[in-house]
Structure formats: structure tokens, C-alpha cells
Amino acid sequence: MGVSARSTRSGKRRIAITVVLLFAIVALFVVRLVDIQVVRADTLSADSLGNRSVEQPVYGSRGDIVDANGVVLAGTVMRYNITLSPRNAVEFTRTTAAGDQTVTVAQAAAEVGAITGQTGDAILAIISSSLAADPASDYAIVTKAVDVSVFRAVDALEIPWIYFEKKPGRVYPDGAVAGNLVGFVSSEGEAQAGLELGQDSCLASTNGTETYEKGADGVRLPQSTVTEKAAVDGGDVVTTIDSDLEWFVQQALAKQAQATGAAWGTVVVQEVKTGKLVAVADYPSVDPNNVNGTANPDDRGSRAFTASFEPGSTFKALTAASVLDAGKATVGTKITAPYRYLPGNGANINDSSGHADLHLTLTGVLIESSNTGMSKFGELLTDQQRYDYMTKFGLGTATEAGFPAEDSGILHPYDEWDPQTKYATMFGQGLTTTALQIASIYQTIANKGVRLPVQLVAGCRQADGTMTNVPAATGTQVVSASAANDTSEMLEMVYQKAWLSKVWNIPGYRVASKTGTAQMPDGHGGYTKGYLVSVSGFAPADDPEYVVSVSLADPVKLNSSAAPAPIFQEVMSQVLKKYRAVPSGAPAPALPGTW
Amino acid sequence: MSRLQASQTELTRTAESVTEDLVRVSSPQSLAANAEAIGMISNSNPVYLRLSDSAVLGAPSSATGSQAGAASLVPNALLTGVPLVTQPAQSTGQGASVSGAATTPATETNPAAPNAAVPAPGTGLPTPTTR
Structure with missing residues (x-):
């Protein structure tokens, strides 16, 4: 009886200790969980995403300047910046109908240069100079503001370390017709003169942002694009000019x-x-x-x-x-x-x-x-x-x-x-x-x-x-x-x-x-x-x-x-x-x- | 689904690119150069034939072409290297649609010509005479 009572007492104590320990451990986990998931959640996920996610602007379209009959005097067209990842610039295998072939960096650079009007050496120099500045360099611009035909030609080369950025450009289809009135914007898109400047509050668009994730090899992960903020297009300026x-x-x-x-x-x-x-x-x-x-x-x-x-x-x-x-x-x-x-x-x-x-x-x-x-x-x-x-x-x-x-x-x-x-x-x-x-x-x-x-x-x-x-x-x-x-x-x-x-x-x-x-x-x-x-x-x-x-x-x-x-x-x-x-x-x- | 989306993106790009080519060749400089290339001259001497009483308003004279002979003095950098529709391109750096249009000059020049200087006559107004 006494033994039984003692053993019962010690059993109870053991259970109590176990329960307390259990609660302590669970509490520890909960605290840790709250710390990770709530307290430091933003920093941590930003850290992790930062390793693989890329944020890029989404450009709103600047409004057109049109004449009294709707003829476009100044319009926005999509242009493309060609960029590359210097640290990932290595030779790759291209699959063609004739079979797989290895494309060296120099060969790829020459192919891109033939389309953009640069020499292959010039593009190699871009890679080597960015690597010299930063061995982990992941971004360098090859050329800016190319049109759709150039973009397509380069894209068709399927070089894995070449990327494109969309970038709106400004064109004036009628050239100097009303150029004195329409004015112009800088290469960065800043209004400089004429109606482009005077009516900037009407024309200006608001840029948004989107993020996407990319893998260790630098390739964009499918379905990972998230629009963080939608872009807002600008209004059109309607002039009285014919x-x-x-x-x-x-x-x-x-x-x-x-x-x-x-x-x-x-x-x-x-x-x-x-x-x-x-x-x-x-x-x-x-x-x-x-x-x-x-x-x-x-x-x-x-x-x-x-x-x-x-x-x-x-x-x-x-x-x-x-x-x-x-x-x-x-x-x-x-x-x-x-x-x-x-x-x-x-x-x-x-x-x-x-x-x-x-x-x-x-x-x-x-x-x-x-x-x-x-x-x-x-x-x-x-x-x-x-x-x-x-x-x-x-x-x-x-x-x-x-x-x-x-x-x-x-x-x-x-x-x-x-x-x-x-x-x-x-x-x-x-x-x-x-x-x-x-x-x-x-x-x-x-x-x-x-x-x-x-x-x-x-x-x-x-x-x-x-x-x-x-x-x-x-x-x-x-x-x-x-x-x-x-x-x-x-x-x-x-x-x-x-x-x-x-x-x-x-x-x-x-x-x-x-x-x-x-x-x-x-x-x-x-x-x-x-x-x-x-x-x-x-x-x-x-x-x-x-x-x-x-x-x-x-x-x-x-x-x-x-x-x-x-x-x-x-x-x-x-x-x-x-x-x-x-x-x-x-x-x-x-x-x-x-x- | 994904294939259709990709195809839509491509088609949107094509549409933008072709529209860009179209507005470029629709510019007044391009129209005037093309109209003159096929021998048209602008007549800035307005003369009207009033249908109600057959009266000739204004003083008829042959067109001398007020703009004739003058090279375009209103530049357009976008037209550099764009051929006239009457002179099919040997090779140019411009978009595919331009050279595509150049293969059919006969149909292309007709819509281009009247736009050079003379808009379509409005209703109820005197009919313009051409001499």
C-alpha cells in the first residue's frame, strides 16, 4: 500500500515534470515560431527572397500628343534594354536541328554584336570590366532602347545569361512637323521642352513594380511574377494643330x-x-x-x-x-x-x-x-x-x-x-x-x-x-x-x-x-x-x-x-x-x- | 494556355512594330515625297466650279506645284533609309512591313496620293476643279 502510494506519488511527480517539460519545450517552439513567423518574418523572408527574387519597374505608358484630327505627333513605343549577367556568362549548349553544339562566350558575344551593331569584343569588354569591378556582378547593360526586331533577333539566340528589360521610348512619327511645339524628352524620358514640358502633368504616367524569382542559374522561375503595384498610364494631350x-x-x-x-x-x-x-x-x-x-x-x-x-x-x-x-x-x-x-x-x-x-x-x-x-x-x-x-x-x-x-x-x-x-x-x-x-x-x-x-x-x-x-x-x-x-x-x-x-x-x-x-x-x-x-x-x-x-x-x-x-x-x-x-x-x- | 499567352504577347509586339512602321510612312514628309515621285504636283491656286449655276469661282491656271522641286525642308529622322513605295527597297534596316509594302507599289501609291495635300471635299461646298 505504502509502496503503491509512494510509487503513485513518484509517478505523479514524473508526469508533472514531464508535462511541465513538455509545456516548456512547446512554449520554446511557440516563442521561436512567433519570433520567426511574426516578429522577424519580414526581414527573414526579404532575406530569403532577396537571394532569388528580382524587383523591376513596370512602366506606365506616357500619353500621346495628338493633332486636332488624332494624328500622333508624339507617342510611346516599347523599347528593350539588353542586359547580361557577367558572373553567369559561360559557354552553353545550344540544341539545334543539326544536334547539340557548344557556344562559347566569345561566339555568343559576336552573335549579339552582329545584331546590335556592336563588336563581339565590345561586349566581352563589358563582361570583363564588370567582373573586374565586382566578381559577383549579376547585371550589366549591353545596349539600350532597341526595337522589337532587334529584341526578337537577340531573344532567338537563346543565350541563357542575356536578359531584357522593357523600357518605353518616345517617338515623333511626323519628325519636325510641329517639332517646335511638341518639344522633346531626354533619353531618360524627362520632359525637356515644348508641350512635352508644358503639359507634363497630363502626359506623365506612374510606374509600378513587379517582382519575379530566379533560380541559382539565373533563369526566371515560371509563374513567379507578382505585380506589387500597377502602373498608371498618362493622358493624351489634344492640340488644335492640323x-x-x-x-x-x-x-x-x-x-x-x-x-x-x-x-x-x-x-x-x-x-x-x-x-x-x-x-x-x-x-x-x-x-x-x-x-x-x-x-x-x-x-x-x-x-x-x-x-x-x-x-x-x-x-x-x-x-x-x-x-x-x-x-x-x-x-x-x-x-x-x-x-x-x-x-x-x-x-x-x-x-x-x-x-x-x-x-x-x-x-x-x-x-x-x-x-x-x-x-x-x-x-x-x-x-x-x-x-x-x-x-x-x-x-x-x-x-x-x-x-x-x-x-x-x-x-x-x-x-x-x-x-x-x-x-x-x-x-x-x-x-x-x-x-x-x-x-x-x-x-x-x-x-x-x-x-x-x-x-x-x-x-x-x-x-x-x-x-x-x-x-x-x-x-x-x-x-x-x-x-x-x-x-x-x-x-x-x-x-x-x-x-x-x-x-x-x-x-x-x-x-x-x-x-x-x-x-x-x-x-x-x-x-x-x-x-x-x-x-x-x-x-x-x-x-x-x-x-x-x-x-x-x-x-x-x-x-x-x-x-x-x-x-x-x-x-x-x-x-x-x-x-x-x-x-x-x-x-x-x-x-x-x-x- | 501558356502557349496562347506567349502567342498573344508576340502578336502584340508585332502589332506595335507594324503600327510604328505605318505611322512613319503616313507622315506628311513621306506622303509628299511619294506623291512627287509618281509625278503629282500640288496646286495652291484654288478654283471652284459651282454646280448650281456652273459658275467658275477663282481664276483657273495650270498647277505649277508650289512645293515642287523643293527638297523636304522639314526633316524626319525616322524616315532615314525608308524607301519610296515606287522604288522597292534593295535592303533597308527598317521593319519588315515597309519592304512588304514596297512589293505592291501600284496599290500602295493610290491611297497615299490624295492625302498629300487635298482632303476629300465636304458636302454642300463647291467641287474643286483640277487642271
């Missing part, structure tokens, strides 16, 4: 600019009734596919937006419209225009060439482009009145187009005008404008005095088709419809009677146009010997549809507005033909220019 017309205009501009030896030139084509820019050409220009092909960085943008200059006599249309709107004169108001006019405030105004006193109407002043005559009309308004008209026409501020680094032009406050500037601003000197601002002045006159915001981008088209960032299109009445109409009819007389009437003649249409010849500032307060010559106008004048504004800087072989006039004629004809503008019926009403 790429076919843009090409024609650039070609016509380049041809005449080269023939006349111009330093640079611009052409703006704007829709009168919408304010949309359908073509903005620059010469010289850039092919965004080959940015370095344009040596001078200043030639890689759009001077139509970024260069301001003294416009000269095209500006007289603005002064005439202002005087008419204020009711200070009519199209037939008579003045006497001398060669030299000394208004008495110290200013000294003269015309471009000597002449006897002319008996001109306001219409005649525009036809003859007389500075002294224009001064006699301009002084009918106060400086403040003229300044207010200029700002309402959009001078002194950049247009609504929103182009990067757009120039606002220089318009000094009227109380800072010196006596000469007071008069010079009546005929387009003493202030500066961009080609866009001049086009906008003519758009206002053509559109019954209503200035519309200048539009280059119609909006940002999101992936779901909705358009965002659509610009405002509300116009402002700058001058009365009758003042605008009278100015238009006077400009028709200029078109018919000015010295270039035979050069810019477009049969069948009524056209309103005006020339300008302005001295160019030398940047040191004086003027150079060169001139900025220009022609601006619109047609059909009886129901205006399009403004065309042409500027050439310093055409050394033909330093007058006879240089831009043929471009105006050619571009306006093409615009009228392309958009099927109906030819004018009745001729323009005749307005007397002299008395």
Missing part, C-alpha cells in the same frame, strides 16, 4: 526663309471664330527624333511664342481700330501727311522714304503705311486710352496658349512713355509683341471686335475618354463690331492697293492684310541694321475664317516685306483651299485713300 497644314506651312516658310537668307521666321495660322491655332511654324526648327541635329539650342523651341520683337506697321491696324472705336475719326477722315512730323512735344517722326505732303484719309494712311499720318490719328486719343486698348488687345501679357517660357512682350505703362515712345507706339515701335500677339490682334479685328483666348491645347484626354483642362473660350469685346468692320474694309484696300498687291494676290477671295517693317533691337538700347519684316491678314474678308501672320527676321537678300509676302500668299491660298472656304461674291467696297 499636322498636314503644319507641314505645308513649315515647308513654305523654310523655302522662302532660305531663299531670302532670313535668320529666323515664324508663321501663325489661327481660326478667327474659335481662337484655335491650326498651325504655328518656326524656322529653323527641330526634329524631336534628332534633337542634336539642330545645333543652336535657340532653334529647338518656338520663337512664335518665346521671341518678342517690335512689330512695326502691322500694328497700325490696332491704332486705327482704336481711333475708330473711340469715335475720333472715320475711314474717310482727311489729314495731311508730311515726310517729317514734329508734333511739338520733342518727338521727331518721319516716313520710311522722302515724299511731298500727301493728302490722305485714314484708309490712305494704312495703304501708304505713313508713320506721320498715323501719328496725326493716334494723337486724337490720350496715352491712357491707347494703352487701355493695347492691353485689351492682349499686349503686355502672355497669351492663354500656355506654352512654356512664353514671352509676354514689353508694354511700358503709358506714364513712362517718353515723347518719342508716345508716337512710336502708334506705329508699332517702342513696344514688343510676339507673333502670337500680332495674330491675336488680327483675329480680334476679323471677329467683329471680339478677342478670343488663343488656344493651342484643346484639353487633356484621360484614359476613360473624358477631357480635362479644357481652356476657357469666352471672348471679350475689344472694339465695336462697326469699328472692327471699318478696319477690315480699310485693310482690304491695303491688300488691293499697297505696293505688294500683285505679290500677295489670291484670285477669287477678298483678303485684308498689312505689312510691317521694323528695325530690330541690338540688345544694347540701339538698333541693328537688320529688319523684322512681316505680313498679317485674314480671309475671306467678307466672312473671315483664318488669320495668317508671317514674320521673317533679317532676310539679308530681300530686306523688305516683299520677303514674307509670298509666304502669306502661299499659306493663305492653301488654308482657303484646305478648309474649302467659299470664294467671295461681291468685291470689297472701294474706300478713297486720298483727297
Whole structure:
């Protein structure tokens, strides 16, 4: 009994000890398990995965830049970086129909090089130099951004230590057509210029990431790819440009600019009734596919937006419209225009060439482009009145187009005008404008005095088709419809009677146009010997549809507005033909220019 | 399943590559060069025949080709080495579809030509005359 009781007691103790031990061991395991599976789980699995997993970016596609008809001006294509694993670069066995054959590293390198345009030795050098830097090197780039055909050819070699990375590239299918506007991106895909830069917030995509695992031999394990974060594509920028017309205009501009030896030139084509820019050409220009092909960085943008200059006599249309709107004169108001006019405030105004006193109407002043005559009309308004008209026409501020680094032009406050500037601003000197601002002045006159915001981008088209960032299109009445109409009819007389009437003649249409010849500032307060010559106008004048504004800087072989006039004629004809503008019926009403 | 996925990937790549070739040869520079190569000249003198009263609007004159003779002054680096469709390629580095198109110049040039400068006439507007 006693034994039994003792043995029972000792048995109980043994069981108790065993149970306690058991619990202790289980607890130890649990603690260890929790430690491994929970506490240090992330570090450990990262460590283990790090030995075999590879993380790589998944690129979202940058949005396209398209013209008004959906033609792609800038698009994203898939390109491939060819990479290799230096430490795994050893000979391998290739199975072909003729049987197995051993391919050495040198042989493989030569095969790849033959496709990528490198020498086999160059590729061997990539392997040896990365191994020299790091004997365990697992990554080196053979070549970047090859297209699908090269990728396929290299892939078909089935070299186990060659890998590919997808990498989106940017192409500009139309080359230099609208290259001045579209801009370009760097080889790393960073927006650098033009709409690529200005609309980057619309175009930019968000990259995602994915990981895959690879075995000890470096081969990707099937089914191991995990998308960690999905990529988001960028939106498309829809411009108002017509790429076919843009090409024609650039070609016509380049041809005449080269023939006349111009330093640079611009052409703006704007829709009168919408304010949309359908073509903005620059010469010289850039092919965004080959940015370095344009040596001078200043030639890689759009001077139509970024260069301001003294416009000269095209500006007289603005002064005439202002005087008419204020009711200070009519199209037939008579003045006497001398060669030299000394208004008495110290200013000294003269015309471009000597002449006897002319008996001109306001219409005649525009036809003859007389500075002294224009001064006699301009002084009918106060400086403040003229300044207010200029700002309402959009001078002194950049247009609504929103182009990067757009120039606002220089318009000094009227109380800072010196006596000469007071008069010079009546005929387009003493202030500066961009080609866009001049086009906008003519758009206002053509559109019954209503200035519309200048539009280059119609909006940002999101992936779901909705358009965002659509610009405002509300116009402002700058001058009365009758003042605008009278100015238009006077400009028709200029078109018919000015010295270039035979050069810019477009049969069948009524056209309103005006020339300008302005001295160019030398940047040191004086003027150079060169001139900025220009022609601006619109047609059909009886129901205006399009403004065309042409500027050439310093055409050394033909330093007058006879240089831009043929471009105006050619571009306006093409615009009228392309958009099927109906030819004018009745001729323009005749307005007397002299008395 | 896996084979179909692989085939889909390949076909997507082919589609991208062929589209790239297509937009390249659709560029205005390429169209203009091809149109001029088959003897077309652009006429920037618009003349209309109004069908309602047979009136000729504008002053008819023969086309001189405002762009004729001028080499392309609007470069496109993508077209380097791309042959005209009328001059089948001997060998170029461009994609297979370009040389494929070059084997059938007669059918290729026709759709290309009208696009060079003249869009299709709209309804209710005067019909353009060509002389």
C-alpha cells in the first residue's frame, strides 16, 4: 500500500515534470515560431527572397500628343534594354536541328554584336570590366532602347545569361512637323521642352513594380511574377494643330526663309471664330527624333511664342481700330501727311522714304503705311486710352496658349512713355509683341471686335475618354463690331492697293492684310541694321475664317516685306483651299485713300 | 494556355512594330515625297466650279506645284533609309512591313496620293476643279 502510494506519488511527480517539460519545450517552439513567423518574418523572408527574387519597374505608358484630327505627333513605343549577367556568362549548349553544339562566350558575344551593331569584343569588354569591378556582378547593360526586331533577333539566340528589360521610348512619327511645339524628352524620358514640358502633368504616367524569382542559374522561375503595384498610364494631350497644314506651312516658310537668307521666321495660322491655332511654324526648327541635329539650342523651341520683337506697321491696324472705336475719326477722315512730323512735344517722326505732303484719309494712311499720318490719328486719343486698348488687345501679357517660357512682350505703362515712345507706339515701335500677339490682334479685328483666348491645347484626354483642362473660350469685346468692320474694309484696300498687291494676290477671295517693317533691337538700347519684316491678314474678308501672320527676321537678300509676302500668299491660298472656304461674291467696297 | 499567352504577347509586339512602321510612312514628309515621285504636283491656286449655276469661282491656271522641286525642308529622322513605295527597297534596316509594302507599289501609291495635300471635299461646298 505504502509502496503503491509512494510509487503513485513518484509517478505523479514524473508526469508533472514531464508535462511541465513538455509545456516548456512547446512554449520554446511557440516563442521561436512567433519570433520567426511574426516578429522577424519580414526581414527573414526579404532575406530569403532577396537571394532569388528580382524587383523591376513596370512602366506606365506616357500619353500621346495628338493633332486636332488624332494624328500622333508624339507617342510611346516599347523599347528593350539588353542586359547580361557577367558572373553567369559561360559557354552553353545550344540544341539545334543539326544536334547539340557548344557556344562559347566569345561566339555568343559576336552573335549579339552582329545584331546590335556592336563588336563581339565590345561586349566581352563589358563582361570583363564588370567582373573586374565586382566578381559577383549579376547585371550589366549591353545596349539600350532597341526595337522589337532587334529584341526578337537577340531573344532567338537563346543565350541563357542575356536578359531584357522593357523600357518605353518616345517617338515623333511626323519628325519636325510641329517639332517646335511638341518639344522633346531626354533619353531618360524627362520632359525637356515644348508641350512635352508644358503639359507634363497630363502626359506623365506612374510606374509600378513587379517582382519575379530566379533560380541559382539565373533563369526566371515560371509563374513567379507578382505585380506589387500597377502602373498608371498618362493622358493624351489634344492640340488644335492640323499636322498636314503644319507641314505645308513649315515647308513654305523654310523655302522662302532660305531663299531670302532670313535668320529666323515664324508663321501663325489661327481660326478667327474659335481662337484655335491650326498651325504655328518656326524656322529653323527641330526634329524631336534628332534633337542634336539642330545645333543652336535657340532653334529647338518656338520663337512664335518665346521671341518678342517690335512689330512695326502691322500694328497700325490696332491704332486705327482704336481711333475708330473711340469715335475720333472715320475711314474717310482727311489729314495731311508730311515726310517729317514734329508734333511739338520733342518727338521727331518721319516716313520710311522722302515724299511731298500727301493728302490722305485714314484708309490712305494704312495703304501708304505713313508713320506721320498715323501719328496725326493716334494723337486724337490720350496715352491712357491707347494703352487701355493695347492691353485689351492682349499686349503686355502672355497669351492663354500656355506654352512654356512664353514671352509676354514689353508694354511700358503709358506714364513712362517718353515723347518719342508716345508716337512710336502708334506705329508699332517702342513696344514688343510676339507673333502670337500680332495674330491675336488680327483675329480680334476679323471677329467683329471680339478677342478670343488663343488656344493651342484643346484639353487633356484621360484614359476613360473624358477631357480635362479644357481652356476657357469666352471672348471679350475689344472694339465695336462697326469699328472692327471699318478696319477690315480699310485693310482690304491695303491688300488691293499697297505696293505688294500683285505679290500677295489670291484670285477669287477678298483678303485684308498689312505689312510691317521694323528695325530690330541690338540688345544694347540701339538698333541693328537688320529688319523684322512681316505680313498679317485674314480671309475671306467678307466672312473671315483664318488669320495668317508671317514674320521673317533679317532676310539679308530681300530686306523688305516683299520677303514674307509670298509666304502669306502661299499659306493663305492653301488654308482657303484646305478648309474649302467659299470664294467671295461681291468685291470689297472701294474706300478713297486720298483727297 | 501558356502557349496562347506567349502567342498573344508576340502578336502584340508585332502589332506595335507594324503600327510604328505605318505611322512613319503616313507622315506628311513621306506622303509628299511619294506623291512627287509618281509625278503629282500640288496646286495652291484654288478654283471652284459651282454646280448650281456652273459658275467658275477663282481664276483657273495650270498647277505649277508650289512645293515642287523643293527638297523636304522639314526633316524626319525616322524616315532615314525608308524607301519610296515606287522604288522597292534593295535592303533597308527598317521593319519588315515597309519592304512588304514596297512589293505592291501600284496599290500602295493610290491611297497615299490624295492625302498629300487635298482632303476629300465636304458636302454642300463647291467641287474643286483640277487642271
